[in-house]
Amino acid sequence: MSTKNSLTITDNRTSKTYELPIVDGTVSTMGLRAIKTDEKDFGLMGYDPAFMNTASCRSSITFIDGDEGILRHRGYPIEQLAEKTTYLEVAYLLMNGELPSAAELETFSAEISAESSLHENMKGFIQSFLPNAHPMGMLIAAMGALGTFYPDAKQVLDAKVRRRQIARIIAQIPIIAAWSYRHGVGKPFVNPDPSLGYTANFLSMMKRGSEPRYAAHPDIVKALDVLFILHADHEQNCSTNTMRAIGSSQADPFSAVAGAAAALYGPLHGGANEAVLHMLNEIGTIDAVPQFIKDIKAGSGGRRLMGFGHRVYKNYDPRAKVIKSLADRVFDILGKQNPLLQIARELERIALQDEYFVKRKLYPNVDFYSGLIYQALEIPIDLFPVMFAIPRASGWLAQWEELLMDKEQKIARPRQIYTGIMLRDIKR
Numbered sequence: 001m002s003t004k005n006s007l008t009i010t011d012n013r014t015s016k017t018y019e020l021p022i023v024d025g026t027v028s029t030m031g032l033r034a035i036k037t038d039e040k041d042f043g044l045m046g047y048d049p050a051f052m053n054t055a056s057c058r059s060s061i062t063f064i065d066g067d068e069g070i071l072r073h074r075g076y077p078i079e080q081l082a083e084k085t086t087y088l089e090v091a092y093l094l095m096n097g098e099l100p101s102a103a104e105l106e107t108f109s110a111e112i113s114a115e116s117s118l119h120e121n122m123k124g125f126i127q128s129f130l131p132n133a134h135p136m137g138m139l140i141a142a143m144g145a146l147g148t149f150y151p152d153a154k155q156v157l158d159a160k161v162r163r164r165q166i167a168r169i170i171a172q173i174p175i176i177a178a179w180s181y182r183h184g185v186g187k188p189f190v191n192p193d194p195s196l197g198y199t200a201n202f203l204s205m206m207k208r209g210s211e212p213r214y215a216a217h218p219d220i221v222k223a224l225d226v227l228f229i230l231h232a233d234h235e236q237n238c239s240t241n242t243m244r245a246i247g248s249s250q251a252d253p254f255s256a257v258a259g260a261a262a263a264l265y266g267p268l269h270g271g272a273n274e275a276v277l278h279m280l281n282e283i284g285t286i287d288a289v290p291q292f293i294k295d296i297k298a299g300s301g302g303r304r305l306m307g308f309g310h311r312v313y314k315n316y317d318p319r320a321k322v323i324k325s326l327a328d329r330v331f332d333i334l335g336k337q338n339p340l341l342q343i344a345r346e347l348e349r350i351a352l353q354d355e356y357f358v359k360r361k362l363y364p365n366v367d368f369y370s371g372l373i374y375q376a377l378e379i380p381i382d383l384f385p386v387m388f389a390i391p392r393a394s395g396w397l398a399q400w401e402e403l404l405m406d407k408e409q410k411i412a413r414p415r416q417i418y419t420g421i422m423l424r425d426i427k428r
């Protein structure tokens, strides 16, 4: 094998050869621009719709090996993080590269608690939506609106200002989520309870009634905290790519999170957990599973087995494994089985042995079982994508800050292959 770490390309149009260095398993597509037929030629570009094979950045936050089903944050396996840390510790890890010491965690938690309130006007903003408004639409709008309450957030190149906005967004996204839910069910808004931890506080703002304090079952809090850990970051997924693209124009982080949440809302991305529950309800019984699988394989109406498949994982999504075992724990704690779990299990059993799915390496992903746990926690189906957005905000923000600090980055502006009419005159 040659020691030359490069590609030699021959342009058969001109018989010229070009040497492109191979760096970190990539070749620079800007290097293709040198390949021209003459001086006037713009040069070659790479063409990669949906970025199937394009690295857009260097990042040290999350590592995924799709073939092996590996997910690590700053080098720590997701399985260990789920078992041994809390969501706030993972959020700190994503931002800072290391798990916090006890003192660092105390400071970080205090910074977030200090920002855990919403401007009074945000109540009216949330109440202005129809009661049946989808909470993801409310979240997207509220995040954009929040940016107008914090004009200093535009100073994205100031590290101290960035950190304050990061604390504000991590602190306030669960409040917006809970208040959107309360608006939908016609219940008064509940303020954060400073005596509760981050995840317990979210449950209190969701569930508290007239009682002075709502403390959820500690095992339920832990289960939801694990779900938050599992959803925190996932390298360059669709919504993170959106966060980076918006961040590259130096827009404020609230506007960038609003855009990222909009991308997450799609049923092919974070909206899949909601779509899985609708799918399981539609199937209805275990005996209807074989016919449903047949319909999916027949491709009738372009239907997909929601919660299955992944652009990167061509193996079992490691998060789905953790969530599947978490589901059993939650049902035991709550003393109730969700009949849809049996349908999900039967779907998985059949799919994992069916040639159609095996050939396409389609396995359960993070969205396949998560909704069943949210349902057991009596979280409404349309809030499921919001449950994804709450923890993913820390991943988006960590990736956003990494982009702003990356000397190789500038405003994202891809090129195109023009297929339209080149020139014509208006004849009038």
Ligand code: SDX
Residues within 6 Å of the ligand: 233, 234, 236, 237, 238, 267, 268, 269, 270, 272, 296, 303, 304, 305, 306, 307, 308, 309, 310, 311, 312, 360, 362, 365, 366, 367
């Ligand atoms: C998330 O990127 C991330 O990291 C995302 C995420 C994160 O944490 O940020 O992991 C979160 O978004 C998980 C994915 C949630 N989405 C779903 O569960 C929706 C259902 N799955 C898909 O539609 C699909 O699998 C995607 C969108 C997830 C990935 O699609 P790709 O990589 O673009 O694959 P593709 O659409 O080109 O499909 C390849 C083939 C096609 O068949 P053929 O044309 O070869 O015959 O596989 C088939 C597809 O029809 N296929 C499916 C399928 N997913 C792909 N067939 C049936 N059911 C499915 N779910």
